[in-house]
Structure formats: C-alpha cells, structure tokens
Amino acid sequence: MSIFTRIKDIVSSNINAALDRAEDPKKMINLSLKKMEMTIGDIKEMIEQKKDAARETEERIKEEKAAHARWEERARKAAAKGQDDMAREAIKEKRILEGRIKEDENKLSALTSVIPSLEATLRKTEEKLKELSEKAEGLKERAESARARRKADESSTYEWERKIEEMEARLNKWEEDLKSHDTTDSFENEEIEAELERLRKECGPSASDRPL
Numbered sequence: 001m002s003i004f005t006r007i008k009d010i011v012s013s014n015i016n017a018a019l020d021r022a023e024d025p026k027k028m029i030n031l032s033l034k035k036m037e038m039t040i041g042d043i044k045e046m047i048e049q050k051k052d053a054a055r056e057t058e059e060r061i062k063e064e065k066a067a068h069a070r071w072e073e074r075a076r077k078a079a080a081k082g083q084d085d086m087a088r089e090a091i092k093e094k095r096i097l098e099g100r101i102k103e104d105e106n107k108l109s110a111l112t113s114v115i116p117s118l119e120a121t122l123r124k125t126e127e128k129l130k131e132l133s134e135k136a137e138g139l140k141e142r143a144e145s146a147r148a149r150r151k152a153d154e155s156s157t158y159e160w161e162r163k164i165e166e167m168e169a170r171l172n173k174w175e176e177d178l179k180s181h182d183t184t185d186s187f188e189n190e191e192i193e194a195e196l197e198r199l200r201k202e203c204g205p206s207a208s209d210r211p212l
Helices: 003-020 025-080 084-203
Strands: none
Touching: 025 084
C-alpha cells in the first residue's frame, strides 16, 4: 500500500470512527489533517536520510577506487621485480576492494532510484493535504450532518428496542419460574414415592394383599 493511499484511508477511517463513537467529527478531521502533516514530515526526513546515505556511499566509492588503483600499482611493481608473494598479496587486496566497490555501487544505484519516488510521493501528499485543507470545512459540515442523522435514527428506534428488551426480560423470568415449578414437582413426587416405600416396608411383604 502506498503512503498516499494510506493517508486517504486514515482520513476516512477517522471520520467513520468519530461517527461510530458519536464523537465530534470536526475534531477528528483536524486530527486527520494533523496526522497528514506528520506523515509529510516523515517523508521529508526519509528523503534527507536517503540523500545523506547516497553522499556517504559516493565518497566511500571514491576512496575504494583510489585504494584499488594503489593496490593495482603495487601488484604491477612487485610482479616487475619478481616479488611474486607481494604481487599475490596486492592482487588479493585489489580483488577485495573490487567486491566492495561493486556492492557500494549497487547500494548507490538503489538509493538514487528511490529518492525520486519519495519526492514524487511527497509532492502528491502535499497536494492532497492542500486539497483536503481547502475542503475541510465542507467535510466537517457533512460529517456533523451525518452524525445528526444517525442520532435521530437511533432515537427513533430506541422505544422499540426498550420494549423488546422488556419483553425479553419477562420471557426470561417466565422460563425461570417454569423451571422452578418443574423442579418443585419433581421433588414432591420423589417424596411421595419414598413415603410409599416406607409404608410398604412397615406393613410387610403381604401388605399389598390386605383389604383397604
């Protein structure tokens, strides 16, 4: 996601969040604009960091190329004098520098390519901030109107919601009463059966054959 797109999303999400929480949308829009300003500051700082890194890399490449030339000359002189060990050592150092130069040149290429992209993003962001700043009052009024409409909708449905909640509470109470009643009946039946069993034991095995 690009920085420009992210900024647009920040503004939209903050306004929607303000409406959802019934907060002051004007304050949230001002906050969104402030965040855009901070983002612009971050982009500018990033550009300067990349430029500084590019300058440092350029200087390092110059130094590495100068050292490479010195080792090249030493290797040439040592080879001319038959000092093979010194020539080998010089060639080894020269090759190490060649690797560093290639690495730094790739780094410099990446830095110099990303800087224009960041600068283009900065220009677009500044233009968008200017545009939103000019439209801020209109956005604030629209957001305030939307919040007022939402509040009106909520108040119109409040009475129905309250009645539904009351009905739900009554149904819950009735269900609890029914459960309690069922439990009481169950206990009563168990007590009756227990009493009957006790009487049977007291009367003996032939009690069921006796006339009432």
